[in-house]
Amino acid sequence: MASRDTSNGSRIDRGVALQSALEARESQDLRELLSFWDGHGRAPDSKARLVGDLQRRMSSEKSVRRRTKFLSKKLVDLLKFFLRGEGYRANLEHVTRSKAFSYLSPFELKAAINALTKRGFLFTSAASNGHAPREAFLVPSELGDVLHTFIWDDDRTVEETFNLRGQLARLVDRSGLNALLAEHGIKGKAKTHEDVARLLAEPDTVVRRLDALDNDKHRELLRIVVSSYGGVAPRSMLEKKHKGLGRWNRKALQTALETNLLGTVRHVSLGEYGIHQFEEAVVVYEELVEPVRMHLNPGDPAPETVRSLGVDFISDISAFLSFVEHNPIKLTLSGKVYRTAVRKLEDAFIITRTSGFTGQWLFQYLFDFCQSQSMIERGKDRSVYPTVKGKSWDRTPLEKKLTRLLSFSCGNWTKSVEPFHGKRLLDLFLERLRELPVGQWVEVNTPAFAARNGYLANLDRFGVRDEFQSRYQFAQQTGMRDPHQLALALTQWARERLHLFGLIDLGERGGKPAWMRLTALGAKALGLEVPVDIEEQGGALIVNPDFEMILFPNADSYDLITELDRFADRTSSDSAYRYKLTETSIEKAVAEGLEANTILRTLSEHSRVEVPQNVIYSIMQWAEKVKFVTQTKVSLLRGRNKEVIDRVLHDKTLKAHVIQRLSPTAIVLSDALPRDELSALLKPLGVFLEGDDD
Numbered sequence: 001m002a003s004r005d006t007s008n009g010s011r012i013d014r015g016v017a018l019q020s021a022l023e024a025r026e027s028q029d030l031r032e033l034l035s036f037w038d039g040h041g042r043a044p045d046s047k048a049r050l051v052g053d054l055q056r057r058m059s060s061e062k063s064v065r066r067r068t069k070f071l072s073k074k075l076v077d078l079l080k081f082f083l084r085g086e087g088y089r090a091n092l093e094h095v096t097r098s099k100a101f102s103y104l105s106p107f108e109l110k111a112a113i114n115a116l117t118k119r120g121f122l123f124t125s126a127a128s129n130g131h132a133p134r135e136a137f138l139v140p141s142e143l144g145d146v147l148h149t150f151i152w153d154d155d156r157t158v159e160e161t162f163n164l165r166g167q168l169a170r171l172v173d174r175s176g177l178n179a180l181l182a183e184h185g186i187k188g189k190a191k192t193h194e195d196v197a198r199l200l201a202e203p204d205t206v207v208r209r210l211d212a213l214d215n216d217k218h219r220e221l222l223r224i225v226v227s228s229y230g231g232v233a234p235r236s237m238l239e240k241k242h243k244g245l246g247r248w249n250r251k252a253l254q255t256a257l258e259t260n261l262l263g264t265v266r267h268v269s270l271g272e273y274g275i276h277q278f279e280e281a282v283v284v285y286e287e288l289v290e291p292v293r294m295h296l297n298p299g300d301p302a303p304e305t306v307r308s309l310g311v312d313f314i315s316d317i318s319a320f321l322s323f324v325e326h327n328p329i330k331l332t333l334s335g336k337v338y339r340t341a342v343r344k345l346e347d348a349f350i351i352t353r354t355s356g357f358t359g360q361w362l363f364q365y366l367f368d369f370c371q372s373q374s375m376i377e378r379g380k381d382r383s384v385y386p387t388v389k390g391k392s393w394d395r396t397p398l399e400k401k402l403t404r405l406l407s408f409s410c411g412n413w414t415k416s417v418e419p420f421h422g423k424r425l426l427d428l429f430l431e432r433l434r435e436l437p438v439g440q441w442v443e444v445n446t447p448a449f450a451a452r453n454g455y456l457a458n459l460d461r462f463g464v465r466d467e468f469q470s471r472y473q474f475a476q477q478t479g480m481r482d483p484h485q486l487a488l489a490l491t492q493w494a495r496e497r498l499h500l501f502g503l504i505d506l507g508e509r510g511g512k513p514a515w516m517r518l519t520a521l522g523a524k525a526l527g528l529e530v531p532v533d534i535e536e537q538g539g540a541l542i543v544n545p546d547f548e549m550i551l552f553p554n555a556d557s558y559d560l561i562t563e564l565d566r567f568a569d570r571t572s573s574d575s576a577y578r579y580k581l582t583e584t585s586i587e588k589a590v591a592e593g594l595e596a597n598t599i600l601r602t603l604s605e606h607s608r609v610e611v612p613q614n615v616i617y618s619i620m621q622w623a624e625k626v627k628f629v630t631q632t633k634v635s636l637l638r639g640r641n642k643e644v645i646d647r648v649l650h651d652k653t654l655k656a657h658v659i660q661r662l663s664p665t666a667i668v669l670s671d672a673l674p675r676d677e678l679s680a681l682l683k684p685l686g687v688f689l690e691g692d693d694d
Contacts, residue, residue, distance in 0.1 A: 015087035015141035018058055021123045022051045033120040037067060059142040078112050079121055088139035151267055163457035164285035165197040197287055200261055206291040209260040218256055221245055223296035225282050230449025231289035232483045235280040273459050274420050274468040276480040286453035301441040301515045303507025310502045311558045312351040314401055315565035320366055321390045322592040328383040350570055369408050398558050402525035409497040418489060424462060428454050429490050438523050438531055441507055441515040448490035521558055543603055545612040549579040560606055567599050586622040596623035633671040634659060647685045654681050
């Protein structure tokens with residue numbers, strides 16, 4: 001049964017009272033509503049009692065929350081649209097024209113509105129644009145107010161939701177900052193909200209506010225939120241994966257967190273920013289995540305296994321370029337390297353023996369990198385050759401090599417993994433890495449969580465909403481990630497790329513990465529100074545008479561490691577690098593252009609003790625076994641007698657092109673001299689090329 005107009009005589013800014021809206025419905029409609037909102041017992045006989053029962057249930061947060069769970073996400077999003085309107089009202093035309101519902105047909109949209117009307121979340125209202133009546137719908141004021149407390153909350157910005165500084169700016173003026181500090185037992189004065197946020201983020205003050213939480217369930221919930229989700233955890237995820245927490249009271253938790261300036265609980269909707277977040281979430285302010293985690297989840301990291309790759313990947317790039325220079329590889333018609341060549345290179349890669357990276361994937365990634373950096377080129381016969389840039393790779397400073405690797409990887413990630421949010425997220429992530437002390441273990445997700453939280457708090461400052469709406473206004477948008485997925489994608493990139501480049505080490509627990517630490521190599525790549533105490537550790541090379549070599553690396557050993565990898569077989573890469581000099585390894589290095597004197601100079605300059613004489617002698621002997629031949633394109637010129645060739649050799653112009661006289665009647669000329677030019681030079685001497693038309 002259609003309802004009557006419920007807007008007459010009501011204040012537009014406040015909306016329509018729930019009682020008025022219900023009284024405008026027919027008794028049969030009210031009984032159907034009561035079956036949805038109650039579902040138990042017998043409906044009252046009188047309309048007045050029907051209105052009273054419904055009014056009590058539809059203004060109770062507990063009841064409204066329970067009934068809202070029966071709504072699909074589409075209906076909830078539609079309900080939010082009406083809650084944004086003045087008096088919780090909107091015309092059907094406005095709903096239809098909204099970009100938020102462009103994925104729905106007019107029929108589907110009308111069906112969704114009817115579903116909300118049937119359940120009592122919407123009521124019809126006649127409105128006018130001055131010309132013709134338009135169908136409008138509204139949410140009664142009491143029901144809308146209740147819905148606001150958990151389905152939409154208030155009008156806080158993302159900074160006020162995720163950032164303590166933003167929340168303080170919302171709560172107090174600058175004149176009240178010192179009183180706020182005193183209220184939380186902090187002595188001193190502050191001039192800005194940022195100063196207060198920094199003081200409130202000090203570990204001691206955070207601990208005092210955490211101790212003020214008198215509910216153990218709240219403390220356990222916070223521990224999980226900061227440890228497993230980095231300070232931002234949707235309610236649905238918490239209830240699904242941590243059922244032992246039970247169901248918490250939103251109002252009580254929100255009051256506890258906000259009163260102690262630790263965080264908040266509210267509905268967070270980030271769809272307009274291109275992030276899949278449309279529900280209630282527990283948020284710990286970004287500045288407090290780490291001190292809260294340190295207090296609620298203490299314990300020094302103790303990795304069971306440490307994974308460290310150093311410059312293994314850089315050494316493999318050098319080996320690949322050297323191999324290609326002396327053994328050009330062929331490409332198929334589709335531009336792929338023949339599998340036989342790939343297998344041969346895979347077996348030679350150091351990193352396949354020191355990591356979990358597979359040879360086939362590793363080769364393709366290495367090949368793509370060299371190609372992107374113009375270090376290899378394709379010849380006319382589909383062979384791959386190193387360019388001048390590729391031949392100079394070994395002479396390129398280590399910092400520049402790392403910069404090129406990092407830039408290549410960042411570009412790949414933003415292009416293929418996270419094209420919209422990726423650039424800013426990576427910039428923030430690398431900033432968080434720069435803040436890590438070199439060699440200090442942190443939980444593997446900590447830098448990614450910090451970068452993600454900083455990004456969420458600054459979505460408005462970065463202009464993400466406008467950029468997202470502009471980019472995808474008329475284009476299909478791919479699946480959005482939620483906040484947790486954004487952080488995990490950063491961690492995965494670090495584990496797969498930064499670890500590959502040796503910029504971070506991984507600490508494992510139970511066979512899975514649990515911690516990471518910035519290496520001295522990573523500090524160099526990020527433009528940081530390596531601490532002196534770390535730089536001076538180790539750094540000794542020992543060459544034994546049995547051709548075993550041991551290197552205790554330090555921050556300056558990376559170039560030496562790549563040199564040793566060129567002429568010795570690496571046998572292990574733990575705290576010390578172990579190598580074996582063999583006849584095969586020396587012959588391979590010499591064949592690829594490395595001279596014996598260069599090998600011996602490298603060993604003598606870095607060895608802690610004098611290089612054994614038998615090692616020196618063997619290296620020289622092994623190197624001498626490698627013989628070289630030269631292949632050159634030339635032109636053979638034969639004369640019928642010795643006098644003809646003598647004439648050619650006496651001509652100054654022609655003599656400059658002569659490479660060698662093979663016999664009295666034959667000489668070798670440079671292939672650079674074309675036939676027609678040779679013919680022209682011979683004619684003044686009275687000598688003619690056979691076969692010329694002239």
